[in-house]
Amino acid sequence: MDVVLVVNAGSSSVKFQIFDVAPGTEPQRLVKGQFEGIGTRPRLRAEANGGTQLIDKSYSPDQVADVAAAMAAASDWLQETQTFKLTAVGHRVVHGGPDYDRPVVADVEVLARLERYCPLAPLHQPNNLAPIRSLLKHRPDLLQVACFDTAFHRGHSAVADYYALPESYHREGVRRYGFHGLSYEYVAGRLRTVAPEIASGGRVIVAHLGSGASMCALAGGKSIESTMGFTALDGLPMGTRSGQIDPGVLLYFMTEKAMAPAAIENLLYQESGLKGLSGISNDMRELEASNSPGATLAIDYFVHRIALNAGMLAAALGGLDAFVFTAGIGENSSAIRARVAAKLSWLGVIADPAANTASKLLISTPESRVGLYIVPTDEELMIARHTLSFMRT
Numbered sequence: 278m279d280v281v282l283v284v285n286a287g288s289s290s291v292k293f294q295i296f297d298v299a300p301g302t303e304p305q306r307l308v309k310g311q312f313e314g315i316g317t318r319p320r321l322r323a324e325a326n327g328g329t330q331l332i333d334k335s336y337s338p339d340q341v342a343d344v345a346a347a348m349a350a351a352s353d354w355l356q357e358t359q360t361f362k363l364t365a366v367g368h369r370v371v372h373g374g375p376d377y378d379r380p381v382v383a384d385v386e387v388l389a390r391l392e393r394y395c396p397l398a399p400l401h402q403p404n405n406l407a408p409i410r411s412l413l414k415h416r417p418d419l420l421q422v423a424c425f426d427t428a429f430h431r432g433h434s435a436v437a438d439y440y441a442l443p444e445s446y447h448r449e450g451v452r453r454y455g456f457h458g459l460s461y462e463y464v465a466g467r468l469r470t471v472a473p474e475i476a477s478g479g480r481v482i483v484a485h486l487g488s489g490a491s492m493c494a495l496a497g498g499k500s501i502e503s504t505m506g507f508t509a510l511d512g513l514p515m516g517t518r519s520g521q522i523d524p525g526v527l528l529y530f531m532t533e534k535a536m537a538p539a540a541i542e543n544l545l546y547q548e549s550g551l552k553g554l555s556g557i558s559n560d561m562r563e564l565e566a567s568n569s570p571g572a573t574l575a576i577d578y579f580v581h582r583i584a585l586n587a588g589m590l591a592a593a594l595g596g597l598d599a600f601v602f603t604a605g606i607g608e609n610s611s612a613i614r615a616r617v618a619a620k621l622s623w624l625g626v627i628a629d630p631a632a633n634t635a636s637k638l639l640i641s642t643p644e645s646r647v648g649l650y651i652v653p654t655d656e657e658l659m660i661a662r663h664t665l666s667f668m669r670t
């Protein structure tokens with residue numbers, strides 16, 4: 278059986294999925310797994326599509342010291358136990374820089390170019406590229422495809438792409454890239470099936486509300502604005518990331534508090550957002566279960582910023598025909614959806630409480646001027662599809 282491996286490599290974990298790519302059909306997910314605790318307490322877990330556990334194995338830190346070693350151990354396990362024929366690997370790569378507006382075959386030249394974007398995403402890009410480099414060395418025959426979180430947003434107009442800085446900074450790559458592009462691309466594709474009239478000509482906001490959170494304005498299925506910018510820190514507050522913050526606060530941290538760049542980075546990426554505000558957790562489920570003032574503030578702030586940013590994106594679109602919830606919180610929290618919908622009533626949004634509680638596809642009433650939808654995202658399937666498109670050309 279021909280399969281495609283989809284890889285999403287982080288600093289201490291590698292998530293992977295295997296898709297059956299029989300000709301003429303949509304990729305079918307067969308296996309979902311992850312290597313966690315790389316370099317500290319490495320543990321490989323995987324399950325078949327139906328949920329059956331296939332492996333749960335711990336390794337010593339010297340056996341699996343880095344991402345490349347984790348990839349090697351995972352592929353050893355796959356080769357020993359599964360009868361797949363690996364035909365291609367699709368990689369999630371956070372940054373495609375200013376130029377890549379679509380996925381690309383990751384050969385040696387492309388890898389060198391993508392390495393130049395590491396300073397634009399120092400926490401993610403080097404980890405995303407490590408498995409590509411290692412496979413180019415050990416399996417140079419294997420087709421590898423890099424799929425970018427930025428690519429879907431590359432058609433933005435200049436006013437959406439620039440910061441109000443001297444032009445030279447834009448030329449060197451300081452731009453509003455936007456992220457979560459694979460999720461938005463998948464959702465835009467699903468809308469073409471489930472709500473074709475909205476997908477083709479509609480003005481749509483998609484809210485990707487997961488551990489990372491952002492929103493995207495879609496006009497006729499294309500991204501025209503995003504709440505994220507140069508990095509995945511901007512816009513909405515997230516599990517542990519601050520979201521939008523006055524740059525003057527950072528100047529204050531540097532000059533008055535003598536904080537080093539690494540300390541500021543840690544604060545903004547790891548200690549802020551829902552975790553920082555609540556003082557309890559970055560997990561929305563825990564906050565919803567708590568009645569502490571911190572949890573209440575964190576949830577209120579999250580909803581408030583979603584509503585503010587929705588107003589901004591509706592202005593970019595010149596109105597609003599549909600609002601879509603996706604990702605962990607968007608797909609699962611009926612309470613957050615209800616609160617966001619109530620805040621958007623001025624735009625003509627009327628939620629249907631029963632449909633919302635039942636997590637239906639359409640959760641607005643027939644009278645609502647704006648269609649409210651829940652569309653579960655699938656970034657890995659999007660990567661498998663992109664990878665397949667290169668195999669078939």
Ligand code: ADP
Nearest residue numbers: 486487488489559560561562604605606609610
């Ligand atoms: P990522 O893929 O970025 O790690 P997810 O899209 O899985 O993130 O989203 C994770 C978030 O979704 C967490 O904040 C988690 O609490 C939240 N979440 C998951 N299930 C629920 C639920 N039933 N109710 C509320 N929040 C949920």
